[in-house]
Amino acid sequence: MTQTPHAETTIEALHHVIDIADLSLRFETRDGPVQALSNIDLKVERGEFVSFIGPSGCGKTTLLRAIADLETPTGGALRVNGMSAHEARMNRAYGYVFQAPALYPWRTVADNIALPLEIMGYPKFERDQRVAEGLELVNLSGFGKKFPWQLSGGMQQRASIARALSFDPELLLMDEPFGALDEIVRDMLNQQLLRLWDKTRKTVLFVTHSIPEAVFLSTRIVVMSPRPGRIQDVIETGFPRQRPLDIRETPEFLEIANRVRHGLRAGHSYDD
């Protein structure tokens, strides 16, 4: 992946990648209005790995979709890369990874990774180069000519990550990407994702259900609670950029996981 030079001017440093102030989002449903998000304040710096964790209905996916300009907020301010969310989307500022691979079954894996590049008008030789780099980045070299349904679930999701990164966006938005996979595959993909993040220096926003996954991957964890969707707690993890899987046994890890769990319980009564 061609590395964009990292500008370290003070203006750049002050420029938050994501700047959210007092954000609200209300859905009108058949059973009346639902306050999906309420008074969200959040600033994300370049290079962070921020996880959003919370029970169903806490708005974490809605927040991610609002940042992606796939949902429209009903109140507050949201800036991505200093622009409005819509402008950011038009400028192809981010790559999005869904809960399912969402690869197009009539395209080979290589053609799937090339899909955004075709849309954005990259010339063929550059497309081929980026596809090859992408396959290597997620350890799928040699599978380019296969079709998605010939790959396992984990491999398909890796392909979808390669696709999200093929046009080199600064920002990576991931919505429970590993939720449908078994634990062993999940562990492996967590490690791969961490290595990828360390290597490419992207800013990652990651929605998950899993406390260990959130604590393992993130520099910061945003704990959310439902009805209405709001931020319950924000926890800095302070782990080094390169960390092994058995960091999950350390007392520091367990302490942070407990804090997350506590935050989840506080915001969500199980009697509902």
Next chain:
Amino acid sequence: MKNVLPVTIVLVALFALWYGAAALMNASLQEDAFANAGDTNYTTGELVAAALEMERPKLPAPHQIAAELYKLVIETPPTSKRGLVYHAAITLEETVIGFVFGAAFGIGLAVLIQSTRILERSMMPWIVASQTVPIIALAPMIVVILNQFDITGLAPKAVIAAYLSFFPVTVGMVKGFRSPDPLQIDLMRTYSATQGQTFAKLRAPASAPYFFASMQIGAAAALVGAVVAEVTKSEDGGLGARLLAGSYYGQTVQIWAALFAATALSAALVGLIALAGRIVLRRMAFSR
């Protein structure tokens, strides 16, 4: 229900287009008619108005068809052979009798097919393949052969109606009987249910949506069969015979009126079955 407004607007637009097309298509014929009558002084408005009232137009205007329908349905007594009610009744009788037999036979064959693997594997490919064959081509032959056996009048047409409706019903019902989840069938096996019990308690109820869907297709097919059979032997009357007569004598408006009647009949039959289906399926909790 939210479709009512768009459908209405589209229908109104189509209506308007029809009038426009009628005026356009009949214009040259009408101009010739004016010329023949020595009339050279007419405005466009008069041309359009006359074009929409022609006796043998290329395309009748909707109100002409409506007027003809009124004449043939309301003003003519139902027993008169000049009226549409008489012929529609003939077609309806052939369709319903044929459809009932065809559907019954089709369901029976479907029950038989799904009960034995060997029957299914040897017969289903033929039944499915028969759907790619224009079975309607057999209609004239069946009418003539049955006539050789002195089976005349309504019966041959009903036979063809039955024949055309039987195939879609069989295919649909076999699909319906095979529709339950393998998990549900396994459950029956854990109860040591007999094949008959599995059929009565699982397969038959599960096939209800397929039943109503294939009944609709079968009814429409039966009507087409009856109409085409009547074209083959038009002495016995029916809407198909009216279509043919109108075609022979160049009575355009008569053709359209007969076509409209056949269409209305088909829509009514299919609609009734659909309505019955909706009621029954709702009670069976297949739809909400």
Next chain:
Amino acid sequence: MNARAADLAPPLLFGLVVLAAWEVGVKLLGVPAIILPAPSAILLRLVSSTPTLAADFLQTIRGVLAGYAIGSGAGLAVAILIDRSPFLQRGLLPLGNFVSALPIVGVAPIMVMWFGFDWQSKAAVVVVMTFFPMLVNATVGLAGAGPMERDLMMTYAADYSQTLRMLRLPAAAPFIFNALKINTTLAMIGAIVAEFFGTPTVGMGFRISTEVGHLSIDMVWATIVVAALTGSAFYALVNLIERRVTFWHASYRTRGN
């Protein structure tokens, strides 16, 4: 390949048994030829009357193919045209479904009046019959692309034509081919029945209706055999193309991949 042979054996055997029983039964029971000729007699007629049958086939197939291409093409074109207007879709789809269930074949005399006796009027009937199944299926297919896949296109800021070309049309292919298959049968029926209403002295429908009048039932059967083979071959051809174009669809993958 062994599995394919095992699939074909039961229906083939069944068909052969039926043919044999037919041949023997007709001879044994002394069934007159004007009621039901033996398969051997039909075969004889097929061979001896090949020029006539070929001419009939060529006449009818012109109407079939022309009508099929125009009707299906127009249905697809209109589906794409109304794709940008949910309002028009909500108005046209119920109508399209409704019209599909009607005895459209009845427009044959009207088409003869407009387009004359020759194959053009038959093509016109086929156009009317094949337009609506394609319109309905293509519209449903174009709407069927998954929400995730469509969101993906939005994250790429893809415009309407890119999304249509790269996502929605390929995703609609199974539906479009479903209509194309249905339309092969409708096209055959339309052309043949239209010929019952009036045609120059050639064509499969013409042959059937006139030979029936002469009680030459073996000729009628011979024509029916030609019609049946044509219909099946047409369907099989479209089926083959479908397999190649929509190889990726779930229905082809159940046989283990």
